[in-house]
Amino acid sequence: SLAACAPPENLAADGSKIVVGFSQVGAESGWRTANTVSIHDAALDAGIKLRFSDAQGKQANQITAIRSFIKQRVDVIAFSPVVETGWDEVLTEARQAGIPVILTDRAIRTTSKDLYTTFIGSDFVKEGTLVGEWLVDYYASRPGTVRVVELRGTTGSAPATDRAAGFRAAIKGEPRFQIVASRTGDFTRPKGEAVMRAILKTDRDIDVVFAHNDDMGLGAAKALEAAGLQPGRDVRIVSIDAVRDGMKALAEGRFTFIAECSPLLGPQLMDLVNKIANGQPVPPRIVTQETTFTQEQAKAALPDRKY
Numbered sequence: 001s002l003a004a005c006a007p008p009e010n011l012a013a014d015g016s017k018i019v020v021g022f023s024q025v026g027a028e029s030g031w032r033t034a035n036t037v038s039i040h041d042a043a044l045d046a047g048i049k050l051r052f053s054d055a056q057g058k059q060a061n062q063i064t065a066i067r068s069f070i071k072q073r074v075d076v077i078a079f080s081p082v083v084e085t086g087w088d089e090v091l092t093e094a095r096q097a098g099i100p101v102i103l104t105d106r107a108i109r110t111t112s113k114d115l116y117t118t119f120i121g122s123d124f125v126k127e128g129t130l131v132g133e134w135l136v137d138y139y140a141s142r143p144g145t146v147r148v149v150e151l152r153g154t155t156g157s158a159p160a161t162d163r164a165a166g167f168r169a170a171i172k173g174e175p176r177f178q179i180v181a182s183r184t185g186d187f188t189r190p191k192g193e194a195v196m197r198a199i200l201k202t203d204r205d206i207d208v209v210f211a212h213n214d215d216m217g218l219g220a221a222k223a224l225e226a227a228g229l230q231p232g233r234d235v236r237i238v239s240i241d242a243v244r245d246g247m248k249a250l251a252e253g254r255f256t257f258i259a260e261c262s263p264l265l266g267p268q269l270m271d272l273v274n275k276i277a278n279g280q281p282v283p284p285r286i287v288t289q290e291t292t293f294t295q296e297q298a299k300a301a302l303p304d305r306k307y
């Protein structure tokens with residue numbers, strides 16, 4: 001019957017369609033693209049009206065978008081904050097307008113907890129820790145100093161800060177691990193490549209590149225190859241995300257290890273939007289389920305990988 005095909009009726013208390021305003025970071029990585037698709041698809045499936053705004057990596061654009069969502073009187077505002085600080089003023093405006101806010105993917109730092117209703121996303125500290133612990137294990141049977149280059153994500157963003165902290169905590173008791181360079185590649189492939197090229201001009205004695213996301217790792221792989229070094233043999237690249245291109249590089253042996261960070265937040269986000277719009281209680285924090293991949297595991301997982 002027709003009814004069986006219709007989307008579920010996620011309606012606001014007054015019977016109208018729920019409207020969610022979403023402010024996205026940008027389109028800096030494969031992760032972000034998959035996340036945007038997931039959010040669009042899930043809104044469509046849930047019968048929720050999505051007003052989507054791309055901030056092109058700029059906090060000022062996100063603040064403008066949130067103010068416009070407030071003006072439009074959307075039912076719920078959701079956003080993935082570019083950086084952690086500087087949100088108190090605009091979120092206070094949302095609260096004064098009575099519009100609930102959901103943090104998606106990235107956390108913020110704020111003085112008052114009641115500026116948002118819930119936060120759905122990964123445990124970034126854990127991701128960094130998993131990479132560090134895996135390396136410690138990997139090098140247990142390989143003596144000598146381990147010289148690590150770190151390619152950090154966007155400065156001031158929750159994933160960059162937390163992944164750096166988790167990684168450092170994991171290698172803390174291992175003085176043979178030395179972070180010989182740590183620079184931001186802003187989560188993009190071209191910047192990852194440019195930063196790696198610059199580092200290689202003065203230092204070719206590198207054992208490991210720890211990239212905060214696959215895209216920067218892929219950029220670094222290009223730079224290493226251009227410098228005559230073979231990723232996977234001369235230098236081990238370890239990263240976070242596990243998007244298709246990263247998984248391919250891992251299956252091919254160019255990458256050595258990836259900790260997963262899932263971008264498929266759309267369905268859970270729309271479920272939260274529906275509950276919040278209807279005044280139902282939701283947990284204050286929802287942590288995404290994730291795993292890790294070695295080269296063999298990537299080979300096995302790749303055929304079914306959705307993104």
Ligand code: GYE
Pocket residue numbers: 028029030031032105106159187212213214240241261
């Ligand atoms: O790891 C990176 C993206 O916030 C978890 O942002 C996200 C990160 C992701 O650009 O690829």
